[in-house]
Amino acid sequence: MARYTGPVCRLCRAEGRKLFLKGDRCRSDKCPINKKRLPPGKAPKTRIGKKSEYAVQLREKQALKRTYGLMEQQFHNIFTKALGLPGKTGDNLIILLERRLDNVVYRLHFATSRAQARQLVNHGHIAVNGKRVDVASYLVKPGDMISVIGVAKKMDTVRHALEEVQRSGVMPWLEVNVDEMTGRYVINPQRQDVTDTADIKEQLVVELYSK
Numbered sequence: 001m002a003r004y005t006g007p008v009c010r011l012c013r014a015e016g017r018k019l020f021l022k023g024d025r026c027r028s029d030k031c032p033i034n035k036k037r038l039p040p041g042k043a044p045k046t047r048i049g050k051k052s053e054y055a056v057q058l059r060e061k062q063a064l065k066r067t068y069g070l071m072e073q074q075f076h077n078i079f080t081k082a083l084g085l086p087g088k089t090g091d092n093l094i095i096l097l098e099r100r101l102d103n104v105v106y107r108l109h110f111a112t113s114r115a116q117a118r119q120l121v122n123h124g125h126i127a128v129n130g131k132r133v134d135v136a137s138y139l140v141k142p143g144d145m146i147s148v149i150g151v152a153k154k155m156d157t158v159r160h161a162l163e164e165v166q167r168s169g170v171m172p173w174l175e176v177n178v179d180e181m182t183g184r185y186v187i188n189p190q191r192q193d194v195t196d197t198a199d200i201k202e203q204l205v206v207e208l209y210s211k
Contacts, residue, residue, distance in 0.1 A: 057208035064200050068097045069114045074137065079209055090202035091191045098173075098189055101126065101146070102136040108176050108183035109164045110148055116157065125152035140185045148181040 051059070065075040082092035097103060102118040105126055111117035118136045120126055126133060127149045128140065140146065152158055162178050170176050172193055176183040192198075 054208070057204045060201050060204040061208050064093075064097075064197070064202065064205055067197060067200070068100070068103060069118060076209070079205070083209075088191075089206045093202055093205065094191055094194055094197065095188050096139065098194060099139045099141075099185075100136065101128065101133060101138040101140055104140045104146055104174070104183075104185055107171050107174055108146060109161050109170065110146075110158055110181065110183070112157070112161045112164070116161075120148075120152060120158075125150060125155075142185060142187045144185045146183045146185065153181055 061075075065072070068075075070078070078096050079089075079093055082089050082096050085092045098107075102114055102121050105111055105117035105120055106114045110126070111120055121136045121138075122134055124132050124134045125148060127147050128138065129145050130147075132149065148158055158181070162181070165176055165178050170183070171189065173185070173187050173189040174183055175186055191202075
């Protein structure tokens with residue numbers, strides 16, 4: 001599966017907002033977007049001005065897609081699935097993105113970023129209901145138990161990530177046991193509960209794909 005391998009701070013600058021792609025660095029004073037507010041590239045000032053409706057919709061789609069670390073086809077597939085579910089398509093899209101196993105691992109603070117969480121899953125260090133799952137796009141269901149298994153339990157990166165639980169806890173739809181390195185996906189979140197993407201207008205994404 002193709003994936004973006006370039007500098008991720010460049011993506012945040014392109015969207016003009018923090019996408020929290022590098023974990024702790026994004027929350028520190030070292031985050032480049034604190035100093036470089038302009039988009040990347042030569043003569044970026046020439047590209048600043050009133051945006052068309054399409055451009056605004058595109059930027060929202062890119063911001064949401066990049067926040068969760070997906071490529072275009074992956075994101076479009078999950079949007080198609082959201083479109084077929086009852087209720088608001090935008091809300092369904094956010095919920096499906098939150099249900100991805102790599103995202104749940106990140107939300108449980110087994111990793112400091114979604115990219116790190118995806119690597120844990122792909123390398124077989126995560127189990128769902130006691131069974132090893134190495135597919136990052138696996139959709140977790142309410143009641144599922146997620147756990148760190150094998151040598152990953154001794155990894156400093158995992159232990160460091162879990163320190164965040166004491167500082168900020170976990171999202172209200174999750175439960176975590178730091179000592180056992182396990183967590184539970186209790187219930188699907190409501191859109192208003194996903195606070196770190198509150199500035200993203202998912203309805204614009206729906207409008208973009210509906211053209």
